[in-house]
Amino acid sequence: MCGSSTTDIYKEFRDELVGAGLLIPSGVRGVYGRSGVFENVIEQFERYVTREGAPQKAEVMHFPPLFNRAHYCSINHIHNFPDLMGSVHSFTGKDREHAEMLRKFEGGEDWTQDLHPSEVMLIPAACYPLYPTATGTLSTEGRIVDLKSFVFRHEPSDDPARMQIFRQREYVRLGTAEQALQHRNDWVKRGKAMLESVGLQVEAVVANDPFFGRGGRMAKATQREQDLKYELVVPICSTEKPTAVTSCNLHLDYFGIAFDIRTADGQPAHTACIGFGLERIALALFKAHGLEVKAWPAKVREILALD
Amino acid sequence: MCGSSTTDIYKEFRDELVGAGLLIPSGVRGVYGRSGVFENVIEQFERYVTREGAPQKAEVMHFPPLFNRAHYCSINHIHNFPDLMGSVHSFTGKDREHAEMLRKFEGGEDWTQDLHPSEVMLIPAACYPLYPTATGTLSTEGRIVDLKSFVFRHEPSDDPARMQIFRQREYVRLGTAEQALQHRNDWVKRGKAMLESVGLQVEAVVANDPFFGRGGRMAKATQREQDLKYELVVPICSTEKPTAVTSCNLHLDYFGIAFDIRTADGQPAHTACIGFGLERIALALFKAHGLEVKAWPAKVREILALD
Numbered sequence: 001m002c003g004s005s006t007t008d009i010y011k012e013f014r015d016e017l018v019g020a021g022l023l024i025p026s027g028v029r030g031v032y033g034r035s036g037v038f039e040n041v042i043e044q045f046e047r048y049v050t051r052e053g054a055p056q057k058a059e060v061m062h063f064p065p066l067f068n069r070a071h072y073c074s075i076n077h078i079h080n081f082p083d084l085m086g087s088v089h090s091f092t093g094k095d096r097e098h099a100e101m102l103r104k105f106e107g108g109e110d111w112t113q114d115l116h117p118s119e120v121m122l123i124p125a126a127c128y129p130l131y132p133t134a135t136g137t138l139s140t141e142g143r144i145v146d147l148k149s150f151v152f153r154h155e156p157s158d159d160p161a162r163m164q165i166f167r168q169r170e171y172v173r174l175g176t177a178e179q180a181l182q183h184r185n186d187w188v189k190r191g192k193a194m195l196e197s198v199g200l201q202v203e204a205v206v207a208n209d210p211f212f213g214r215g216g217r218m219a220k221a222t223q224r225e226q227d228l229k230y231e232l233v234v235p236i237c238s239t240e241k242p243t244a245v246t247s248c249n250l251h252l253d254y255f256g257i258a259f260d261i262r263t264a265d266g267q268p269a270h271t272a273c274i275g276f277g278l279e280r281i282a283l284a285l286f287k288a289h290g291l292e293v294k295a296w297p298a299k300v301r302e303i304l305a306l307d
Numbered sequence: 308m309c310g311s312s313t314t315d316i317y318k319e320f321r322d323e324l325v326g327a328g329l330l331i332p333s334g335v336r337g338v339y340g341r342s343g344v345f346e347n348v349i350e351q352f353e354r355y356v357t358r359e360g361a362p363q364k365a366e367v368m369h370f371p372p373l374f375n376r377a378h379y380c381s382i383n384h385i386h387n388f389p390d391l392m393g394s395v396h397s398f399t400g401k402d403r404e405h406a407e408m409l410r411k412f413e414g415g416e417d418w419t420q421d422l423h424p425s426e427v428m429l430i431p432a433a434c435y436p437l438y439p440t441a442t443g444t445l446s447t448e449g450r451i452v453d454l455k456s457f458v459f460r461h462e463p464s465d466d467p468a469r470m471q472i473f474r475q476r477e478y479v480r481l482g483t484a485e486q487a488l489q490h491r492n493d494w495v496k497r498g499k500a501m502l503e504s505v506g507l508q509v510e511a512v513v514a515n516d517p518f519f520g521r522g523g524r525m526a527k528a529t530q531r532e533q534d535l536k537y538e539l540v541v542p543i544c545s546t547e548k549p550t551a552v553t554s555c556n557l558h559l560d561y562f563g564i565a566f567d568i569r570t571a572d573g574q575p576a577h578t579a580c581i582g583f584g585l586e587r588i589a590l591a592l593f594k595a596h597g598l599e600v601k602a603w604p605a606k607v608r609e610i611l612a613l614d
Contacts, residue, residue: 024368024370024440025440026370026373026374026375026378026436026439026440027375027377027378027439028373028375028376028426028427029426031371031373031375031426031427032370032371033368033369033370033371033436033437033440034367034368034369034370035366035367035368036366036367036369036453039367039369059342059343060341060342060343060346061331061340061341061342062340062341062343062346063331063333063339063340063341064338064339064340064457064470064472064473065372065457065472066333066335066338066459066471066472067333068333068334068335068338069335070334071333071334073412078408078409078412078418079409082398082405082408083397083398083399084397085397085398085422086395086396086397086425087395087396087397087419087422088393088394088395088396088429088459088461089393089394089395089396089419090390090391090392090393090394090461091389091390091392092390094520095520095521095522098389098519098520098522101385101389102385102386105380105385110424111385112394112396112424113420115392115394117417117419118393118461119335119336119338119463120335120338120471122395129333129340130340132333132334133331133332133333133340146343150371150372150457152373152395154395154397154425156426163371164373164427165371165372165373166371212405213401213402213405214402215402215405
């Protein structure tokens with residue numbers, strides 16, 4: 001299993017996963033194909049989430065992994081996480097410009113400066129595309145929305161749990177400050193219990209987001225001070241640096257103001273989400289119980305209907 | 308339903324789908340969220356594909372929607388379809404460059420030229436990431452692979468069936484020329500029968516790909532002449548211009564040569580695929596049977612297990 005050198009423990013586990021055929025390397029760090037066995041673990045964990053979330057009677061809104069560029073520009077991701085962004089560019093010229101771009105392409109020059117930014121960015125979090133669609137006034141009950149998407153983070157890494165593209169399954173609450181806080185707090189507990197029930201060693205900790213640069217230090221301090229975000233962490237390769245597999249986040253009225261979402265009494269709505277990192281949860285399960293799903297503990301196989 | 312003016316029939320159907328809550332607009336043409344009902348139709352059609360494909364005992368390799376840029380540069384997409392490409396760019400600078408990009412961002416200048424091309428492109432077709440992983444020599448049986456991915460095509464449109472990002476489910480054959488041809492031909496028949504069984508009015512036609520510019524005319528002629536690609540088309544908004552919902556494609560030894568995939572006797576492998584366009588199939592079903600799944604014909608609901 002994972003070795004003792006801190007530089008190698010990630011590569012070792014990645015190589016085991018690749019050797020077992022669970023992940024298929026693409027040649028780019030953090031971008032893998034998934035085997036049928038891996039996909040089935042994710043599908044079954046998702047069904048567990050759906051069962052646990054059923055009493056909420058959430059609306060389902062599953063977005064593809066693209067985010068309207070204009071909406072991206074309405075939030076502060078470019079301030080806080082510019083190094084993680086994915087901006088989608090395409091070619092919009094005619095024959096003449098095409099010939100010039102091909103000349104560069106074939107001559108080994110940089111041809112990408114001939115592209116233009118498209119109308120879209122890659123999604124940084126599964127719930128972002130929801131908020132711009134929610135502009136307007138909520139009922140007194142507010143809303144609960146079930147989201148799922150591939151999300152992108154440009155952070156090439158040998159750690160198999162730090163993928164550049166992975167799926168998040170979320171439940172988002174839109175409503176009053178109390179409704180949002182309760183959602184966040186309920187799901188910290190429920191999410192922790194769910195992960196424990198499938199044999200993972202989980203701890204809830206205050207989040208430690210990788211805000212960018214000098215300006216990010218203040219954002220980080222504010223996040224911690226206001227007690228906004230909890231992560232459910234599980235040791236995957238490292239017990240000293242356990243991996244966040246789920247996060248429970250209170251946004252206060254940030255999205256309510258950015259996208260003019262209001263409560264029934266006209267105040268900016270508060271929002272909160274729980275996001276399950278599905279690939280990380282699958283990896284944590286493979287680490288805890290071994291690479292052969294058939295050999296996992298009976299109770300875990302039963303909860304995840306893996307027989 | 309669809310009106311008579313050719314410019315409006317697409318918008319009208321899109322507006323009906325949005326009105327029924329099946330698609331959720333993102334503000335970008337061709338990028339939508341999907342409701343739970345819409346997702347369930349896709350999931351059930353996929354299960355039908357899985358059942359029909361089961362005798363093949365295919366290996367499952369599901370890739371996320373990103374494609375290694377170096378592999379993109381080994382194929383001719385930039386020659387044939389540059390206008391459809393999605394190149395992913397990110398920020399790689401430090402605090403100083405960040406401050407300069409933010410100055411442009413906040414001043415309304417173009418900040419995207421401060422980004423750098425990342426290691427990845429968006430995937431143009433679900434099977435592309437497979438071929439670079441298949442370098443080497445096949446057994447005499449060859450391989451059959453089950454793929455699924457969101458794919459990107461930069462073609463903003465009001466036609467709900469012409470999305471910028473949608474899912475393809477594929478079965479790819481790698482092997483001899485005969486194995487590839489047989490896979491393609493078998494799946495043209497099987498795919499047509501499947502679509503007919505769920506009440507769609509299907510025709511198999513020689514494909515008409517939108518090759519780019521002057522150079523594309525020859526590629527288009529070659530594709531038609533060599534009888535390489537069939538599309539299964541169904542009228543969605545227009546009976547005169549039916550929509551390709553599935554395609555069956557013979558690549559000859561194109562990918563075998565590009566990625567050094569060889570048959571047991573050392574020849575470049577031939578490949579072929581069937582690709583189901585899942586969103587288009589769902590849209591064709593909603594168009595044919597109405598927006599209320601409960602009111603669909605009993606036989607269709609039974610095949611798709613929609614009860």
